[in-house]
Amino acid sequence: MTNGTKGLSRRDVLKGTGAAGIIATAGCVDLGGSGDSGPYQIGMVDSQTGSLSAFGERNQRGRELALSAVNDVGIGGRELSISVQDSQSQQQTGVSAAQQLVNQQEVPFLIGAVGSGVSLAIYQSVVQSTDVVQLSQNSTSPQLTDYPGLLRMSPTGRTQSTALADIITEDGGESVAITWINNDYGSGIKDAFVDAYDGEVVYNSSHDQGQSSYSNVVSQMANTDADSWLFITYQPEFTTMTQEAYSSGVNEQATWYGADSVQGSDVLANTPDGSLDGMKVVVPSAALDQENYQSFASEFESEYDRSPTAWAAYAYDCVVTAALTIQAADDFTGSALGDVVRDVTRPEGETVTSFEAASEILSDGGSATDVDYQGVSGPIDFDENGDPVAYLQVLTVQDHEYESTDFVTGE
Template sequence: MTSNDNRRINRRDVLKGTGAAGLVLTAGCVSTADETPTPTESGGNGGGGGDGDTDTATPTEGGDMGGAYSIGMVNSLTGSLSAFGARNERGMELALESVNEVGIGGRELDIIVEDSESQAQAGVSAAQKLVNQDQVPFVIGAVGSGVSLAIYESVIQGTDVVQLSQNSTSPDLTNFPGLLRMSPTGRTQSTALADIISEDGYDSVAVAWVNNDYGQGLADAFVEAWDGDVAYNSPHDQGQSSYASTVSEMANSGADAWLFITYQPEFTAMAQEAYSNGYEAQYYGADSVQGSDVLSDTPEGSLEGMKIVTPSAAVEEQNYQDFAERFEEAYDQTPSSWAAFAYDCVITAALSIATADEFTGAALQETVRDVTRPEGEQVTTFAEAMDVLGEDGSASDIDYQGVSGPIDFDENGDPVGFLQIFTVEEHEYVSTGFTSA
């Protein structure tokens, strides 16, 4: 064999190995006000992927082909989306436990985590480090839609590297079939919000949206779905010290229904200023305005009756309930749908690796969609999937049913969507219904 041949990984040979246990993580965890993830031991061997420009797998550090399979994650460890990032990290940790208790042909999975700081440029820098320096063939990321799109257009597009976003919901991502995502398109949220506001008897609405791809995408989709009057429709920037002008203009619009498509810190400031000025309206919101920090930082009664539509896990399914039980035991907290999406990203990546002919971006591109296709045998855990695959199974043999629900990526890289409706009652989020997408 040539040296190049020695670096190729044959899946059948790999699957003859024994299972490996243990959790491998090469990034520290993040703490937020409402969630404090438990730190995990670090012990990975470093980047062991492909650079996306060749069909050659790169050995792990030291040239040991028996080391961990290394993939990357761009997560919001800091910045305005860090609360989502903390949930992602917990879901990721549980998924790594699930994978590494079984092993991928005797090898562990290692995830190198980099911080996007919830900003596009920092996210691009993080992805460049993962792809160019660590040479990972698979990147999970990012949280914010604008960050995911920036990473795809600046780093991923034109390579063989697989990108699977854990949380991005902007309708714009549908226009980039090479960019996969685990959470459903926000167009489904916008349509559901239009229906709910109309059913509640309102015919005029004021829409405030954060000035980025996520905000504009959901706002445009809402306006398209809404049959009534849009009395106010205006963007705002992140990180302003005050949003008094925004809520004043919403109040002056005369609309009795206010829709917020923004992030938790920005919405919290708006809610505080609206309350202090005595403005009254029926509030509605996209998923990004929901969080325990919002409740703790706004006056009791200021959000009463607010309705929020958020992507949901399939909470009535047994595999989700098993996941939720593990999550609560580990973190003393009920998981969010975002943790479930991150969990499913890791399991999907692991199954893609297990069914690929070699550990390269080109090979993973061939398997990442097929492991969740309905043509295969339904499996609900990584262990069950590996049992079905045996030594020589293929990606089309399995249909992974995620803890977040069926995935079934379509031709645009979008999954099947499932949405949950929350209403603020006595300053708590109460689930008040579900809708499919």
């Protein structure tokens, strides 16, 4: 590149990559990556709007930092661009977004999506019959394990469900009422929890996304007299449930627990003080003690004036993994990328903790198996099902704030 980003500050680059749609480096014209000087273009389906837009916002920040880190080094003298499409947190819209990227823009590598049902719908409807590599940034449903061709950076919810079952049992919970969102994410986490829990499940019912009221769900859970309530849903739906439980005076009837997608600052901001105190939520976590995560967190805080979440770290690692896969592959095709995407994070290679260090190995003649990229989210090590190593954090609401109270590691 002769007129890419020279003369621009890092912040200028990040601002330039933050827009929706095509994310590319200034001055590049060969968006397909078919020439020998233009950027390699990949695709990303994200939740820029809808129920999971809070995750999309976190992903955007992680994506921007990773794209800047990759393009500071380059991929064999070329840069990386990402075409981002909005799923609106819905399956059909997500499929349409993926069709735009795969069928029209012909990207060979697709990052996506947030919701498990969206990721699975994209894989089944768009990707499965092609050579395109799909790597989900945020999907946790155990059902994705049944599709080895669909990789994911965030850990399977099966470990999350087992952790929740263990925590409820350790807390003395003998009966549980479960409400779960009626999609692949909700049913997957719920089924895995029921399999792992030794107590009595006295209520087990789904609810639809985007309803204006869930008072019927709350009243039915209250009528069970269960000592534990488990919420497997999204932030907007859970916020409404909390408000209605508080207004009806039943929020202290049982100890509350939650899967990852009920947790967020918007939940705390939109629920009464004290209404969630004592609730425990199990969420995927980055390996916070790793030096490369701490460096990532420091850069993130400097750039965005806030601490990163695990979700931002997953998005960061998706971009870096894609870039390393492109550099290690024999050709910029889905078939060639698919041959090496697992290898660049495998423990057989030399442990590296940055794109720059991994890129040096590949530039010096190393192959994909010579590299073991340890992400800012932790060791990745995709298994035969496309699942990574799992790190989980237990958050407890205290004085209407989330406090980290434990860590769990699982396969």
